[in-house]
Amino acid sequence: MTDSRTPDDVTTRSNADRDLVVLFAKAIRLLGDAGYPVAGNRLAAKAWWSLKDDDPVGAHRVSGVMHYLAKLPDEEVPIDRRRTTVPATANTGVT
Numbered sequence: 001m002t003d004s005r006t007p008d009d010v011t012t013r014s015n016a017d018r019d020l021v022v023l024f025a026k027a028i029r030l031l032g033d034a035g036y037p038v039a040g041n042r043l044a045a046k047a048w049w050s051l052k053d054d055d056p057v058g059a060h061r062v063s064g065v066m067h068y069l070a071k072l073p074d075e076e077v078p079i080d081r082r083r084t085t086v087p088a089t090a091n092t093g094v095t
Contacts, residue, residue: 021051021058025065032065037072044069 024047031040044066051059 018058021047021055021061025061028062028065029068032069032072036075037069038075041066041069 025044028040028044028047031037031043044062048059048062048066051062
């Protein structure tokens with residue numbers, strides 16, 4: 001069976017994939033900057049593993065983000081241990 005895609009289809013696909021990797025890398029950096037570098041590094045490591053064989057350029061970009069995150073201070077409390085609800089205040093002034 002032959003591949004029915006044209007070279008333009010392949011180029012468009014790889015450009016779209018590249019854009020997703022760039023957006024993902026920016027989002028993970030922001031996660032680290034927001035105080036969650038360990039969580040960001042875990043996500044980045046999973047992405048790197050997924051990209052390493054099929055998209056080495058994307059994997060290299062994610063690797064750079066992982067190095068950036070590794071230089072940030074660790075989280076004081078791991079993200080999965082933090083409270084996810086906001087505590088109710090005793091006196092809200094609402095009746």
